[in-house]
Amino acid sequence: MSDPANGRCQPAGENETPVAEAPDDGPPSHRPADTGRSPVPPTGPLLGIDYGTKRVGVSVCDRDRVIASPVETYSRANPVADATHFAVLATQQRAVGFVVGLPLHSNGDESDMSREARAFAKWLSELTELPALMWDERCTSHAAEDALRAAKLSRDKRKAKVDRVAAQMILQTYIDAKCPPTGSDPPPGAP
Numbered sequence: 681m682s683d684p685a686n687g688r689c690q691p692a693g694e695n696e697t698p699v700a701e702a703p704d705d706g707p708p709s710h711r712p713a714d715t716g717r718s719p720v721p722p723t724g725p726l727l728g729i730d731y732g733t734k735r736v737g738v739s740v741c742d743r744d745r746v747i748a749s750p751v752e753t754y755s756r757a758n759p760v761a762d763a764t765h766f767a768v769l770a771t772q773q774r775a776v777g778f779v780v781g782l783p784l785h786s787n788g789d790e791s792d793m794s795r796e797a798r799a800f801a802k803w804l805s806e807l808t809e810l811p812a813l814m815w816d817e818r819c820t821s822h823a824a825e826d827a828l829r830a831a832k833l834s835r836d837k838r839k840a841k842v843d844r845v846a847a848q849m850i851l852q853t854y855i856d857a858k859c860p861p862t863g864s865d866p867p868p869g870a871p
Contacts, residue, residue, distance in 0.1 A: 719861045720811045724776030727751075727769070728851025729804070730817065730843050731780060731797040737843030739851045740773050745859060748851035750844035763807055770808045777810050781817030781850040782864060813863030815854045817846070 720726060728748055730737030738751040751773070756762055769775075780801040783793045801812040827845060854863070 720777030720779075720813060720859075722859075725774055726851060726854075727773060727775045727778050728847040728854070729778055729780040729800070730847040730850055731783075731793075731800045732756075732843060733796070735843050736800075737845070737847035738769065739844060739847040740775070741851055741855055745855050748848045748855060750841070750848040753840065753843040766804060767807055770804075770810060775808075775810060778804050778808075778812035779815050779851050779854045779863065780804070780812055781846070782814040784816055784818050786818065813861075814865055815850055816864035817850050 723745070724743055726741050726745065728737075728739035728741070734756055736754045736756060738754060739748045740751050741748045751769075754762075754765060757765075770778075778801060780797055782797055783791065785791060798814060801814060804810070805812040854860075
């Protein structure tokens with residue numbers, strides 16, 4: 681729940697019912713990461729994830745969820761090394777949850793990459809025992825590339841930074857949207 685006075689995430693009040701995750705039997709574009717975990721807590725650092733099969737961009741926000749900052753671009757190695765890396769990273773950053781970018785087609789339909797991102801979110805959640813939610817990431821990689829190009833960075837420097845900047849944009853748009861508890865997935869019962 682968000683507090684309109686300060687735009688930060690707030691816990692549900694006494695007269696409000698917390699939103700549960702959508703059932704797993706809806707259309708693919710309406711399913712959450714299916715982590716089986718409770719929603720992300722209302723305060724505390726979140727890790728933003730720009731999923732890729734070769735590289736994963738990572739960002740983090742402050743405890744009050746005002747601003748997201750890029751952290752790293754992780755080059756995937758093997759399942760054991762990846763698990764160790766993300767478990768240590770979540771602990772080091774004192775993360776309370778993940779916001780994983782959901783790559784969608786421009787019309788909102790999911791793709792094979794969307795399903796891979798959902799599976800990665802579920803894996804992160806199971807690995808760290810932290811909740812993960814999905815956030816529509818359409819155009820973030822292009823926006824990150826444009827921002828880095830405007831900064832007059834060389835092609836090699838842009839390539840090294842684009843994934844972490846995209847992760848920052850994913851997490852910042854989630855924060856700017858007042859931290860919806862179901863991410864960009866619709867609440868249960870929505871069409």
